[in-house]
Amino acid sequence: MATIYEVSKLAGVSLATVSRVMNKNTRVSEKTRKKVQDAMDQLGYRPNSIAQSLASNRSNSIGILVSELHGPFFGQMMSGIESELRAAGKHVIITTGHSEQEKEIDGIEFLLSRNCDALILHVEAVSDEYLIELSKKSTPIFIMSRYVENLKDRCISLNNEMGGYLATKTLIEKGHSAIGFIGGPEFKADSRSRLQGHRRALKEFNLPFDDKLYFEGDFKETGGIAGLRTLIKNNDQLTALACANDEMASGAMKYAREHGYNLPEGLSIIGFDNIIYASYLYPTLTTIHNPIYEMGHMAAKLALKSVYNVKNLKIQNIFEPTVIERNSVGSV
Amino acid sequence: MATIYEVSKLAGVSLATVSRVMNKNTRVSEKTRKKVQDAMDQLGYRPNSIAQSLASNRSNSIGILVSELHGPFFGQMMSGIESELRAAGKHVIITTGHSEQEKEIDGIEFLLSRNCDALILHVEAVSDEYLIELSKKSTPIFIMSRYVENLKDRCISLNNEMGGYLATKTLIEKGHSAIGFIGGPEFKADSRSRLQGHRRALKEFNLPFDDKLYFEGDFKETGGIAGLRTLIKNNDQLTALACANDEMASGAMKYAREHGYNLPEGLSIIGFDNIIYASYLYPTLTTIHNPIYEMGHMAAKLALKSVYNVKNLKIQNIFEPTVIERNSVGSV
DNA sequence: TTGTAGGCGTTATCAT
DNA sequence: ATGATAACGCCTACAA
Numbered sequence: 001m002a003t004i005y006e007v008s009k010l011a012g013v014s015l016a017t018v019s020r021v022m023n024k025n026t027r028v029s030e031k032t033r034k035k036v037q038d039a040m041d042q043l044g045y046r047p048n049s050i051a052q053s054l055a056s057n058r059s060n061s062i063g064i065l066v067s068e069l070h071g072p073f074f075g076q077m078m079s080g081i082e083s084e085l086r087a088a089g090k091h092v093i094i095t096t097g098h099s100e101q102e103k104e105i106d107g108i109e110f111l112l113s114r115n116c117d118a119l120i121l122h123v124e125a126v127s128d129e130y131l132i133e134l135s136k137k138s139t140p141i142f143i144m145s146r147y148v149e150n151l152k153d154r155c156i157s158l159n160n161e162m163g164g165y166l167a168t169k170t171l172i173e174k175g176h177s178a179i180g181f182i183g184g185p186e187f188k189a190d191s192r193s194r195l196q197g198h199r200r201a202l203k204e205f206n207l208p209f210d211d212k213l214y215f216e217g218d219f220k221e222t223g224g225i226a227g228l229r230t231l232i233k234n235n236d237q238l239t240a241l242a243c244a245n246d247e248m249a250s251g252a253m254k255y256a257r258e259h260g261y262n263l264p265e266g267l268s269i270i271g272f273d274n275i276i277y278a279s280y281l282y283p284t285l286t287t288i289h290n291p292i293y294e295m296g297h298m299a300a301k302l303a304l305k306s307v308y309n310v311k312n313l314k315i316q317n318i319f320e321p322t323v324i325e326r327n328s329v330g331s332v
Numbered sequence: 333m334a335t336i337y338e339v340s341k342l343a344g345v346s347l348a349t350v351s352r353v354m355n356k357n358t359r360v361s362e363k364t365r366k367k368v369q370d371a372m373d374q375l376g377y378r379p380n381s382i383a384q385s386l387a388s389n390r391s392n393s394i395g396i397l398v399s400e401l402h403g404p405f406f407g408q409m410m411s412g413i414e415s416e417l418r419a420a421g422k423h424v425i426i427t428t429g430h431s432e433q434e435k436e437i438d439g440i441e442f443l444l445s446r447n448c449d450a451l452i453l454h455v456e457a458v459s460d461e462y463l464i465e466l467s468k469k470s471t472p473i474f475i476m477s478r479y480v481e482n483l484k485d486r487c488i489s490l491n492n493e494m495g496g497y498l499a500t501k502t503l504i505e506k507g508h509s510a511i512g513f514i515g516g517p518e519f520k521a522d523s524r525s526r527l528q529g530h531r532r533a534l535k536e537f538n539l540p541f542d543d544k545l546y547f548e549g550d551f552k553e554t555g556g557i558a559g560l561r562t563l564i565k566n567n568d569q570l571t572a573l574a575c576a577n578d579e580m581a582s583g584a585m586k587y588a589r590e591h592g593y594n595l596p597e598g599l600s601i602i603g604f605d606n607i608i609y610a611s612y613l614y615p616t617l618t619t620i621h622n623p624i625y626e627m628g629h630m631a632a633k634l635a636l637k638s639v640y641n642v643k644n645l646k647i648q649n650i651f652e653p654t655v656i657e658r659n660s661v662g663s664v
Numbered sequence: 665t666t667g668t669a670g671g672c673g674t675t676a677t678c679a680t
Numbered sequence: 681a682t683g684a685t686a687a688c689g690c691c692t693a694c695a696a
Contacts, residue, residue, distance in 0.1 A: 282614030
């Protein structure tokens with residue numbers, strides 16, 4: 001790879017001048033600019049961004065930490081962030097935390113060591129305190145899909161409580177009263193909020209919260225299967241089920257169908273997230289829309305605004321969920 | 333952030349010694365090692381990997397280029413690569429090409445400029461010649477899910493032709509003869525191979541290939557919908573449909589159901605890829621398994637072996653597809 | 665075993 | 681407008 005030195009030699013100018021035409025800020029005469037440009041083209045010169053980064057303490061790249069690289073949720077999120085950033089000429093460096101504290105911290109430190117200009121984090125295992133400490137360091141951090149009070153203007157999150165509320169309310173309004181709830185892992189704040197919303201809806205309609213109708217799932221298909229099996233065992237009067245995400249809803253649908261339930265007549269199911277294939281399921285899944293792609297965009301905008309001083313960006317920190325009515329919920 | 337210089341000062345040793353304890357290769361006395369380690373801990377020292385990379389011309393990270401960050405296919409692929417690499421202490425830098433030549437090249441140059449030790453590419457728009465040229469440069473490249481004859485030992489790919497063949501053969505053996513085929517975009521090599529396999533199966537069973545029963549889709553749900561609509565218009569005797577990927581199969585299933593077909597009695601559908609939610613569909617989708625996660629693992633192993641000299645890794649360049657029988661294909 | 669010093673490819677601060 | 685030259689933080693011969 002050609003270096004700036006060879007370019008300067010071929011163009012007959014100094015290193016500094018070459019650097020100047022690359023970073024089209026300072027003034028260079030049109031004539032020398034052309035000379036340099038020609039030399040660059042001729043040598044097929046590409047700046048070494050590592051060296052740029054070391055010298056300028058700027059990398060034009062933003063670190064992203066997600067729990068997993070697969071799955072519709074993270075896919076949408078990463079896409080949202082990347083498309084916005086790429087349009088602004090910035091790059092992303094993605095790494096994973098696997099929902100484990102040690103790996104999350106490890107990932108963050110990797111990103112930091114790569115001189116990222118900012119970090120966009122979707123972390124689940126790390127504590128609020130850790131994030132607050134981290135935010136005091138020089139690299140700005142932004143938090144996706146999690147609300148930390150002390151860092152609220154750096155968080156882009158969904159009103160999960162409202163989502164949980166809407167899900168259960170939707171079922172109640174269709175006449176259901178024996179409603180099961182399959183939640184996510186309780187160590188995740190999202191899970192707790194969604195459950196809380198469920199409880200609020202029950203309360204509002206004077207329905208009791210029954211431990212026997214609650215199951216702590218894993219946000220995966222298996223959790224939906226195990227959950228429904230358990231809930232049915234606990235209460236065979238069950239007519240409706242709210243799941244804290246669509247994967248679990250899909251698992252529950254599968255279990256229900258395999259055990260002779262007609263959907264939605266025999267059992268109404270509502271999901272959460274509105275992941276891409278919710279509409280591919282049969283019956284198509286009624287669910288709570290989680291605008292994660294838009295939230296990714298917004299996190300990117302927030303970074304662009306506060307790190308690169310891009311102007312005219314309106315920031316919205318909290319997104320509201322909406323009900324997507326499809327065919328998996330029936331009236332009783 | 334503390335630098336190596338501060339560590340050396342605090343520990344009372346030279347820069348070189350600190351560097352040595354970091355890169356635990358050369359010998360350092362246990363005593364000084366401990367001194368240095370203590371100084372590091374005390375300062376919360378983290379090496380700046382940018383500087384390391386510039387100085388050593390090694391980044392311990394591997395660049396990955398995928399078409400999109402979302403979607404089950406790429407998710408599985410990235411996960412496969414990342415998990416293998418992470419276990420070996422290497423990191424990934426992911427970027428996207430969006431199936432456009434310019435963006436793919438742009439992405440590759442970004443990765444190159446970040447001093448990646450190797451590149452794992454899933455490129456669709458760039459030419460074989462470009463890849464061959466690229467492979468001559470100093471950064472090794474490995475190619476996912478695409479077969480380039482001159483670079484065959486650097487390719488990890490699926491036998492797509494066989495997959496296409498198996499899909500159609502499966503339908504024929506269930507008694508179908510009026511078989512539609514919704515392919516992927518023809519500029520993609522995968523699409524062409526799958527179509528070719530379809531034609532081979534037809535030929536083997538003495539069935540003619542009929543232009544009216546072929547539709548060039550887009551590998552998305554919409555392609556399945558548009559495709560089935562067109563094929564039905566062209567031939568109302570259609571009893572079976574092979575789709576070049578599961579997304580299109582899912583679109584076709586949706587269209588079919590909305591137009592009064594019973595599945596699979598009225599229409600048999602087979603997909604391709606066996607993406608995660610193929611088994612969530614109703615009826616569960618019979619499809620061709622594409623072991624993309626394993627292929628990701630293998631690409632990572634290939635990189636580890638040839639770039640970092642990791643031993644005892646068996647490399648398999650071509651993977652064979654298998655038929656996954658579920659419930660979307662019926663007998664006629 | 666440990667230290668010295670030059671170099672990695674840029675940027676940025678001075679001069680000129 | 682352009683050119684020297686010192687950083688940036690680390691690695692790695694070469695010396696000691």
